[in-house]
Each structure stands twice: as structure tokens, then as C-alpha cells.
Amino acid sequence: MAGGGGPRRTCVGCRRTTHPDDLVRVVRTDDAGLVVGRHLPGRGAWICRDPACVALALRRRAFPRALRGEVRPEAVAALDVAITA
Numbered sequence: 485m486a487g488g489g490g491p492r493r494t495c496v497g498c499r500r501t502t503h504p505d506d507l508v509r510v511v512r513t514d515d516a517g518l519v520v521g522r523h524l525p526g527r528g529a530w531i532c533r534d535p536a537c538v539a540l541a542l543r544r545r546a547f548p549r550a551l552r553g554e555v556r557p558e559a560v561a562a563l564d565v566a567i568t569a
Contacts, residue, residue, distance in 0.1 A: 493530040496546040497537030508533055508567045512551040517559040520566055527551055531567070538564040 494501045507530040509522045529550035531537055538560065541547055547555040 495532045495537055495541075496529045496550045497531050497539075497541035497544075498534075500532065504530065507531060510547070510551075510563060512547070512553050512555055516554045516556045518547065518555060518563045520563070531563075533567050535564055535568055538567065 489503070491504055492501050493504045493507050495507060504522075508520055509524070509528045509530055510518050510520055511524045511526045511528050513519055527550075529547060531541060542557065542560045547560060
């Protein structure tokens with residue numbers, strides 16, 4: 485973690501480390517879907533609001549690894565629409 489400046493989080497797509505206000509927190513649901521929400525319970529993964537980061541995370545299978553469970557590919561596609569809207 486870089487010195488000072490408060491908390492830092494890492495994008496699961498591009499691996500850039502930044503302040504949480506610049507990222508979106510994603511949580512896996514029981515049915516292998518994804519929901520966006522900073523204060524939702526459970527393990528979360530952080531991602532940039534950039535569609536390229538979502539595509540990179542999908543290609544790298546970063547969501548299942550970061551969230552420690554399977555994630556439906558269509559859930560990632562829906563996430564792309566949700567975070568860029």
C-alpha cells in the first residue's frame with residue numbers, strides 16, 4: 485500500500501490501485517450473479533468504471549477468483565452495462 489492518502493483498492497481488471505471512490509464494488513450472489521453495491525455484505529471485488537476493465541476481468545476470470553466462487557458469464561456482461569450507465 486502506498487504511503488498516506490487513506491484506503492486503496494485494486495481493480496480486478498487492470499490491477500490499478502486507487503482510492504475506493506474511483507472504483508465500483510461487486511459482490512457475488514447465491515445464484516452466481518453479480519450485484520453492485522459498496523455496503524453489501526460478503527466478499528467484494530473492486531473494478532474500474534471502464535468497460536475495458538470489465539472485459540479484461542472476464543478474460544482473466546478475475547471475478548470467480550476474487551470472489552471465491554463461480555460467476556455466470558452473462559452476469560459479467562450485465563455488470564458491464566450496470567457500471568457504465
